[in-house]
Amino acid sequence: MDQTFSPLSPSPRLLLGPGPSQIAPRVLRACATPLLGYLDAEYLRMMDDVQTLLRMVMGTKNDWTMCVPGTGMAGMEAALVNVVEPGDQVLVCVAGAFGERMVDLATRMGGVVSRVDAEWGTMVQPEQVKEALKTLRPKVVCIVNAETSTGVLQPLAEIGKLAHEAGALFLVDCVTSLGGMPVNMDAMGVDVLYSGTQKCLGAPPSLAPISFSPAAVEVYRSRKTVVPSFYLDAGQIWRYWGPERGYHQTGMVNMLYALREALVMISEEGLEARFARHRQNQKALVAGAEAMGLELAVKDPALRLPSLTTILIPEGVDDATVRRNLINQYGIEIGSGMGKFAGKAWRVGLMGYASQRANVMLLLAALGDLLKNERVDEGLAAASAAYAAA
Amino acid sequence: MDQTFSPLSPSPRLLLGPGPSQIAPRVLRACATPLLGYLDAEYLRMMDDVQTLLRMVMGTKNDWTMCVPGTGMAGMEAALVNVVEPGDQVLVCVAGAFGERMVDLATRMGGVVSRVDAEWGTMVQPEQVKEALKTLRPKVVCIVNAETSTGVLQPLAEIGKLAHEAGALFLVDCVTSLGGMPVNMDAMGVDVLYSGTQKCLGAPPSLAPISFSPAAVEVYRSRKTVVPSFYLDAGQIWRYWGPERGYHQTGMVNMLYALREALVMISEEGLEARFARHRQNQKALVAGAEAMGLELAVKDPALRLPSLTTILIPEGVDDATVRRNLINQYGIEIGSGMGKFAGKAWRVGLMGYASQRANVMLLLAALGDLLKNERVDEGLAAASAAYAAA
Numbered sequence: 127m128d129q130t131f132s133p134l135s136p137s138p139r140l141l142l143g144p145g146p147s148q149i150a151p152r153v154l155r156a157c158a159t160p161l162l163g164y165l166d167a168e169y170l171r172m173m174d175d176v177q178t179l180l181r182m183v184m185g186t187k188n189d190w191t192m193c194v195p196g197t198g199m200a201g202m203e204a205a206l207v208n209v210v211e212p213g214d215q216v217l218v219c220v221a222g223a224f225g226e227r228m229v230d231l232a233t234r235m236g237g238v239v240s241r242v243d244a245e246w247g248t249m250v251q252p253e254q255v256k257e258a259l260k261t262l263r264p265k266v267v268c269i270v271n272a273e274t275s276t277g278v279l280q281p282l283a284e285i286g287k288l289a290h291e292a293g294a295l296f297l298v299d300c301v302t303s304l305g306g307m308p309v310n311m312d313a314m315g316v317d318v319l320y321s322g323t324q325k326c327l328g329a330p331p332s333l334a335p336i337s338f339s340p341a342a343v344e345v346y347r348s349r350k351t352v353v354p355s356f357y358l359d360a361g362q363i364w365r366y367w368g369p370e371r372g373y374h375q376t377g378m379v380n381m382l383y384a385l386r387e388a389l390v391m392i393s394e395e396g397l398e399a400r401f402a403r404h405r406q407n408q409k410a411l412v413a414g415a416e417a418m419g420l421e422l423a424v425k426d427p428a429l430r431l432p433s434l435t436t437i438l439i440p441e442g443v444d445d446a447t448v449r450r451n452l453i454n455q456y457g458i459e460i461g462s463g464m465g466k467f468a469g470k471a472w473r474v475g476l477m478g479y480a481s482q483r484a485n486v487m488l489l490l491a492a493l494g495d496l497l498k499n500e501r502v503d504e505g506l507a508a509a510s511a512a513y514a515a516a
Numbered sequence: 517m518d519q520t521f522s523p524l525s526p527s528p529r530l531l532l533g534p535g536p537s538q539i540a541p542r543v544l545r546a547c548a549t550p551l552l553g554y555l556d557a558e559y560l561r562m563m564d565d566v567q568t569l570l571r572m573v574m575g576t577k578n579d580w581t582m583c584v585p586g587t588g589m590a591g592m593e594a595a596l597v598n599v600v601e602p603g604d605q606v607l608v609c610v611a612g613a614f615g616e617r618m619v620d621l622a623t624r625m626g627g628v629v630s631r632v633d634a635e636w637g638t639m640v641q642p643e644q645v646k647e648a649l650k651t652l653r654p655k656v657v658c659i660v661n662a663e664t665s666t667g668v669l670q671p672l673a674e675i676g677k678l679a680h681e682a683g684a685l686f687l688v689d690c691v692t693s694l695g696g697m698p699v700n701m702d703a704m705g706v707d708v709l710y711s712g713t714q715k716c717l718g719a720p721p722s723l724a725p726i727s728f729s730p731a732a733v734e735v736y737r738s739r740k741t742v743v744p745s746f747y748l749d750a751g752q753i754w755r756y757w758g759p760e761r762g763y764h765q766t767g768m769v770n771m772l773y774a775l776r777e778a779l780v781m782i783s784e785e786g787l788e789a790r791f792a793r794h795r796q797n798q799k800a801l802v803a804g805a806e807a808m809g810l811e812l813a814v815k816d817p818a819l820r821l822p823s824l825t826t827i828l829i830p831e832g833v834d835d836a837t838v839r840r841n842l843i844n845q846y847g848i849e850i851g852s853g854m855g856k857f858a859g860k861a862w863r864v865g866l867m868g869y870a871s872q873r874a875n876v877m878l879l880l881a882a883l884g885d886l887l888k889n890e891r892v893d894e895g896l897a898a899a900s901a902a903y904a905a906a
Contacts (some may be wrong), residue, residue, distance in 0.1 A: 131565055131780045134773055136552045145766055155772050158548035161720065162526045163849040175521055196586045196747060199800050203747045206729045214636055231746050311750050324766055330551065331766040332722060350805060356621050357593045369882040373854075375589040375716055376535055377723040380547050381771070383524055459553040462761075 139453075141480060142462035142489055144274050144434060144473045146324040146331045148480035149384075156387035157380050160389070164377035172379075172386050173367060174485055179389035183220055183327070183397065184319060185303060185341050186311040190343050192367035193385070193509055194334040195375050198301040198322025201334025203231055203360040205297055205320045207339070211234030217264040217294070218328050219250040219285070223275035223465040226297055228268050235354065240264065246276050246466045247436070259292045265345070266295045266318075272303035274325075275456050275464040277422075277436035277473065278308070286315035293340050295342055301325060305392060306336065306404045306433040306477055311445050317342040324457035326404070326433050328478030329388040332381035336360070387480070404432040406516050407481045409476065414490040414509035418501045423471045433481075436463075436471045440497065445469050456461060456492045458511070483513060524682040529843075531870060533851035534664050534692070534712040534824060534863045534878055536721050538870035543719055543745035546777035547770050554767035562756060562776050563767075563896070568778035572726050573694060573708060573717070573787065578699040580687075580733050582757035583775070584748060585765050588691040588712025591724025593621055594748040595687055595710045598728075599656055599735050602626030607654040609675070611639040613855040615688055618658050630654065636666050636856045637826070642674035649682045655735070656685045656708075661694035664715075665854040667812075667826035667863065668819050669697070676705035685732055691715060694725065695782060696794045696823040696867055707732040713771070715901045716794070716823050718868030719778040722771035726750070768775065778868070779849050794822040796906050801825055801864065804880040809892045813861045822890035823871075826853075826861045830887065835859050838886050846882045873903060 139150045163168040177191050184191065194204045206228065210216055216237040218228045221244040232239050242258050244250045250269065267289035269279055282298060289296040295317040300309050304319075306326030311319050317339040324331035338346065338360060346360060353359040357375065365372040412422065412430065415437055423436035439445050445462065449472070452458045461473030476485065485490060490509055494502025528880065531538045552559040567581050574581065583592045596618065598607055606627040608618045611634040622629045632648050634640045642661065657679035661670055674686060679686040685707040690699050694709075696716030701709050707729040714721035728736065728750060736750055743749040746764065755762040782790060789887045802820065805827055813826035829835050835852065839862070851863030864879065866872075880899055884892025 129783075131569075131776075134546050134549055134562075134777055136549060136556075136562075137559050138550065139552055139556065141551060142552060143553055146554065148549055154550065155549045158526050158544045159524055159526060160528065160544065161539055162529055163531060164532055164536065164721070166526075166529065166843070166849065168526050172526075173525075175662070175822065178519065179521075196590065197768065200586065202749045203745060207745075227746075234742055234744050234746055252869075280838060281899055330768070330770045331554070332771060352624055354596075356617075356624060356625070357590050358745075358747070362713065375587045378587065378713065378720070378722045378771075380544075380720045380774075381722060381768075383526075384770075386521075387524055393519075393521070400669060418660045453556070453587045459556065470845075487822060495767050509652070 135250040138457050140458045142474055142476065142485060143459045144475050145322070145477065147328060147361045147475055147477035149330060150328060150391060150479040152352050153359060153384050153387045156383040157330065159380065159383050161379045161422070164170045165371065166380060169377065169379065170371060172382060174388050176382060177367065179393060181341050182299050183389065183392060184309060184311045184337055185313060188337045188339055190360065190364055192336060192363055194336050195365060195378055196334055197331050198334050200300060200358065201320030201322060201336050202228065203404040204334065204336055204360060205318045206231050207235050208353055208360040209295055209318060209342055210235055211351050212249055213238060214218060214262040215240065215262060217242065217258060217267045219269040221248065221250050221276065221278060222246055222270065224270045242494065247278060247425065249278055249280045249422060249429055255285050260382060263292065264294045266297050268297045270299040270430050271309065272300065272433060274302045274466060277424050277434045279431045282314040282316065290315055290323050297346060299329070302433050304430065307401050311337060323385050327385070327476045328391065329374035329385040330381060332378055333385055333509050336389065363378060389480065398415055398512055404481045405481065406513070407486050408435060408474045410483070410509040411476060411486045414486065414505040414511040417508035418490070418494060418499050418505035423467060433475060435474045436467065437474060438471050443497060451496050452492060457490055458489060465515060482486045528847050530532045530848045530864065530875060532864055532875060533849045534865050535867065537718060537865055537867035539720060540718060540781060540869040543777045543781070546773040547720065547772050549770065551769045555761065555770060559767065559769065562772060566772060566776050567757065570784060573779065573782060574699060574701045574727055575703060576727050577729045578729055580728040580750065580754055582726060582753055584726050584753060585768055587721050588724050588725055590748065591710030591712060591726050592618065592689060594724065594750060595708045595883045596621050596742055597625050597745055597748050598750040599687070599708060599732055600625055601686055601739055601741050603628060605630065605654040605659045606650060606794045607632065607648060608646065609659040611638060611640050611666065611668060611670065612636055612660065612663035614660045614663060617746055626733055630725055637668060637815065639670045639819055642678060646676050649678060652713050653682065654684045654688050658687045659690040661699065662823060663688065664692045665857060666820050666826060667814050669825045671819045672704040672706065681703055683692035685735060692821065697791055702725060704800050713775050716867045717775070717778050718781065719775040720771060722768055722893040723775055731898050744803050756898060765842060794866065796903070797873060797876050798822045798825060800873070800899040800902040801866060801876045803902040804876065807898035808880070808884060809890050813857060822864060824866045826857065827864060827865045829859070833887060841886050842882060848879060848882055866882050
């Protein structure tokens with residue numbers, strides 16, 4: 127053809143947005159490893175490794191622990207479509223864009239959806255769920271553990287207990303939490319948990335880890351209707367991941383290599399150390415930002431995610447200009463606000479490999495420069511002090 | 517955790533099965549390129565490149581040309597679910613496992629499915645479709661262009677014409693044809709075409725290129741019901757691939773890099789040269805196999821795919837033992853038979869980068885060795901003669 131195409135040579139980026147996150151060199155190298163066939167005995171053993179490691183990171187003993195062949199959004203749809211049949215009651219806790227997305231998806235698949243709402247930047251209170259369950263008998267109660275649109279950490283234990291007391295499954299979105307903070311699936315009574323590879327797990331976007339409790343598998347097995355999707359049918363995906371090793375789709379070989387490598391890195395670092403690192407870097411970022419006079423969108427410190435911080439855009443500052451200059455002058459990507467926070471907040475991700483002291487200090491310095499902030503020295507000192515206090 | 521995990525170091529493989537196919541080194545390297553954000557201006561330009569190149573390979577001017585974020589199977593489901601609503605009549609031409617899969621999927625989504633069947637190893641005759649259309653008024657006529665389960669090439673032109681005369685959309689699976697033989701979407705009157713990256717396109721398994729004709733887009737826009745899937749909703753995916761550049765899912769950055777690189781390689785090679793290469797190597801393989809006394813499952817030479825050859829397993833030969841020895845002693849993967857051909861045929865893929873003379877000659881020699889075939893010298897000579905005759 128007449129058109130020519132430039133060599134693949136993207137500009138260097140430091141990815142401090144809501145995902146994809148920065149990828150460790152050894153995980154990138156794993157992506158380029160020559161392929162095995164997707165039914166090769168060596169490949170199947172790697173799938174076993176991934177299952178073992180996912181159970182460790184999720185905190186579960188569930189048999190049905192696997193990867194949906196798609197991004198986190200495929201994980202959300204797979205989680206819902208396997209346990210929700212047309213006409214089923216579904217209760218969704220909504221405190222941001224991904225709670226809203228759950229409502230959309232459950233509605234598309236014919237669920238009769240009720241919702242409990244919380245203000246953006248806050249969490250859903252267990253009392254709200256308790257109140258709703260006085261009149262509803264949902265089959266599933268859904269919630270987002272780490273709202274990527276708001277930066278809020280939603281505790282799970284109490285709401286999970288209420289769901290079970292009402293005879294419902296407890297379905298939780300852990301896209302922005304898994305690998306960056308404890309999720310403790312079994313201890314929290316979570317029946318369906320899904321995530322994505324491209325955030326705190328530190329692998330490229332591609333796969334959606336998912337796990338179903340025995341109760342959720344039973345709900346799946348007792349369906350009156352066939353799952354309307356073949357691609358996202360958990361029983362079909364399990365045919366491949368489970369002992370049958372049957373064909374469902376052609377495994378995403380390179381992406382599984384990368385996920386396995388990222389999970390091995392997690393096991394080497396240790397969960398406790400990894401979670402502490404995420405928390406430490408977020409605390410330093412928050413200390414620095416606040417010392418520079420920047421305000422956070424999540425007012426309650428206890429509700430702030432270790433992996434994602436929402437910073438309110440200061441009065442008079444042009445959102446797009448700052449983000450463009452961050453990219454062009456520093457190669458740093460941060461996220462724009464989403465939904466109700468569009469134009470009002472920035473989303474700063476410190477996820478997986480990106481959660482590093484150097485990145486925190488550089489971002490504070492860069493924001494200080496671009497915002498012509500006069501207290502950048504105080505910001506850097508406060509962040510540094512946060513590390514010293516650790 | 518107590519368990520340790522071995523370094524990622526898979527045994528070398530020559531992938532001559534039904535996919536994934538062998539990946540060129542420069543495409544593998546593209547997989548390991550550091551990530552851009554999925555809304556980075558540089559990344560969006562790469563998506564534009566991929567669209568341009570896909571239109572070239574597909575032979576289409578369709579606006580709605582994009583990638584479903586999943587494997588070829590996600591492409592099949594996306595193709596159907598966007599144009600089939602519950603209660604819609606669907607006519608599926610079935611001559612192998614992937615035609616059967618289309619029946620399953622269209623049924624799951626509530627389609628009223630009729631079928632036209634052909635024996636495995638043969639093609640569906642236009643007369644059969646003509647006959648069926650005397651009594652049916654389907655919204656969509658579906659067919660597989662290259663049946664990966666049988667190795668049969670299904671011509672499209674006449675059946676496409678019949679579909680249009682009946683007022684139906686023409687939906688075609690090009691998973692094993694795109695990039696290895698002409699598909700000429702617009703000229704053949706195809707309204708919905710999907711494929712996978714992991715076969716003749718020469719990229720890793722991950723994405724499903726798809727294209728919708730203006731008529732198909734109109735059918736999508738005129739739906740009475742919302743698409744029951746969000747992840748596979750073409751309008752939502754187009755929000756990201758089209759001018760809006762809205763968020764639908766986190767783009768599979770590394771896999772798009774790889775697909776772009778593989779497509780650039782196709783544009784550099786040229787379609788005609790690439791198709792001739794696929795045909796040439798398949799002819800040599802067939803000449804060699806037949807000279808060794810092996811029989812092909814597809815009797816009519818005109819119906820044999822350039823990308824996939826089905827070889828009948830000789831009487832008295834143990835299928836699994838031969839394939840295991842091919843892997844263990846030669847590092848060569850070929851495919852087992854599928855469906856009605858399970859245990860009866862092997863599937864040999866010469867797709868994309870794997871379609872090379874050295875691979876053909878090595879496979880013939882290896883099969884000769886493992887089958888203790890006394891005519892391997894004749895086989896190699898026949899293959900060599902096929903190259904000399906080109």
